Amino acid sequence: MLLKTSTSPHVHGDTTVRKMMVRVLLALLPAMVAYCWYFGWGLLINITIAVATALGCEYLMLKLRQRPVNPFLSDGSVVVTAVLLAFCLPPLAPWWLIILGTGFAVVIAKHLYGGLGYNPFNPAMAGYVVLLISFPKEMTVWLPPFILSELNFSLIDTLNAVFIGVYPAGFTLDALTAATPLDLVKTQLSIDVTIAETRNAYAIFGDFGGLGWEWIGNWVFLGGVWLIYKKVISWHIPVAVLASLFTIALVFYLKDADHYASPMFHVFSGAAMLGAFFIATDPVSAATTPMGRIVYGIGIGILTYVIRVWGGYPDGIGFAVLLMNLAAPTIDYYTQPRVYGHKRS
């Protein structure tokens, strides 16, 4: 009798793209909770809008590209893109900003380049950078920690702010927002205020980085370590990003502590932690060889520092990741591991 055939191996380890993506989302969960604790409901609204937009755009693009909808829509990659982008947007960002950024990420950065597996740039960061360049005002309305809970800014108030731009009586957006620690250090340095003076003068600094921010960073860190433990990501990129950022910051800090922030401040501020564990590790757009991942991570760490300190933007993770995305194929080519039975060079 004739039997079914298949080619070896006939067994599979049962890992799927969906499982990987679900784990990434789970790893982000503690940081999400912490974020809401410090900055209110905004993040959840951002995530909801972004995920809905992303799923809609994904569906549309799959239909247009005549790809099977179900396996791709359910692989979870587009949800991860949306959540990561939402994480990078200010908590009271207007709804259209989120839709615009997510739409760009999914439609242009992902699907027009070939969809899952083919996009050369990290879609979340492409969306983020487009928003940052196009809408600098809306993209910099950050809140100081706890202000919303102190002012009893409710979920309804947040929804009103996001969707119709209306604030409760007595509130204005300008009154609520404040510069982020990275931003503050940068603007204060430009008017010759030393870092120590800035830190003393403002209440938004914590032990290392920004108050609140550093705790979100801690949770991101723990989530990232769990991902490494679960082998969803490898240690190379996060370690390389953080170590290089720390090292370069240390060099300048030791040289001139008044004008260069401490390495711990850099590591625990802005999107450094999120970038190292969740953004730079996007497998599709990152380098894939072990040595290549280290080179790629170091590139991101150094570029982030350069942009933060000497560039025009307070944080540089997004630009650094995109620039290194561009270099990933070349890095891979020159960092091939030695193959069994070939000479050690």
Add this chain to the structure above:
Amino acid sequence: MRRLYNFPGGVRPKEHKRESTAAPVARAQLPDKIILPLHQHIGVPAKPVVNAGDRVLKGQLVAEAGNNISAPIHASTSGTVLAIEDHAIPHASGLPAPCIIIHTDGKDEAIIGYGKPRDAGILTPEQLRHAIKQAGIVGLGGAGFPTYLKLANEGKKVGTLILNGVECEPYITCDQMLMRDHPIDIIMGLMIMQRALGINRAIVAIENNKPKELELMQEAIYEVGTPDIELVQVPTVYPAGGEKQLIQILTGKEVPSQGLPMDIGIVCHNVGTAYAITRAIEHNEPLISRYITVAGSVAKAQVLHVLVGTPVSHLIEQCGGNRKTLSRVIMGGPMMGFALLDDEVPVVKTTNCILVNSVVSDVPLPSRGDFALPCIRCGACAEACPAGLLPQQLYWYAHAKDFDKVQDYNLFDCIECGCCDFVCPSQIPLVQYYRYAKSAIWQQEKEKVVADISRQRHEFHKFRQEREKHERELRHKQKRQVVEGQSTQDDKKSAIQAAMERVRKKHEHSEVSPKNIDNLTEQQQKLIEEVEARRKKKLEEIKPENNQ
């Protein structure tokens, strides 16, 4: 304690070895038919020495080695040769191949001298190799390379003999059970190998998930072995039993790319081969049977002692499998085995496992999904690759049919162990792509050879044409010179006139004239005239154009 080395990558699939090792090894029932493929080994096929209708006895030579890289085949039981014809064989291609088919008579009558103990101590290494060759012994670990060739030690290149009892693939337990049942014979076989090679150093490697067999083998070494035989536990990681990986674990050395273990002074043999050698040398039994694991969707998974040539369907039925509900039958392990197209194929010398899947409980292990997502470049495959390759790049270029690039990334160092495939979250059939690329490259090279030959032939043809043309011109020139010497314009004219005269005379004298226009009716005559007129007109029309 020997220092062990790591090999990169590897995976840890569920072992599933308990199911088939609970019961002791049973003898497989004698089938009605024994099918002996002539090509069960690496090298050229064996040549039959019996004819249809001949009665053969157990252990009788039925096919002799085709040349030096080949192995003879012996009848596994007594019976009558039904036919020597094409039959389905266990091969990934599913194509039939020549087989000797024996109708068994149930008497299991052996040739004279079969199983008779003999004193092997007096045999020289050359005689040992000869006897091993005559017994039809090939590597029983799966490759099926004629064993005697790997027991020659010219120039004393080989210094270490590794006996592979690792058996790292899930489900496969035949070597484990062999070590449990016959540890002494295995060690004796090892010592025969040592004598043939003229070396003392030997390492017996067993995975540390077989503590019982480790102990039994250690005892056997104490009992009959020498202190130079070292027993080593290796970690349970797939593919620790792969030859290249085992060498790396035990010695830290690597077999050079495209080379052989012999190049670094090592030779590897399987425990099953060692046992077969003992049976052949000490008991005068050629290789006609072996241990085979039958596992998966069968009522009773177990290891059977099977005659070579027994149909797979026979074994499945004996272990309580339902042939009607079969979905897939895999020969070998789930990582590197191949799916059979037909369960009527026989088991061969290199068959170690029959893994049965039925529609009732399909795939006892999770298998790859049907829909592969695109590669997300996660690099899990590269982390799992024991050869240090970049499977994602190989896939990328194999997919794009860029066969130069895929070789740049060392496609031919891939051992097809399946680790990359096993870990791939996009469930891409990676190994299938590599096999495809390899065969496409082989095909291209073959075509290139053919193309080279035909190009040479074409070039020679052109050269010959040129030469002949040149020679012809030369001849003509010479002739013309001869003719031109005597002929003038007038001569030519008179020659033409003479010819015309001849033609005219011929016409006048000719008595033959067309008959079909003699008795024409008026109508016919009219028709002909019309045709003639039309033709004339047409000719006049064409003429001026032609002159232009």
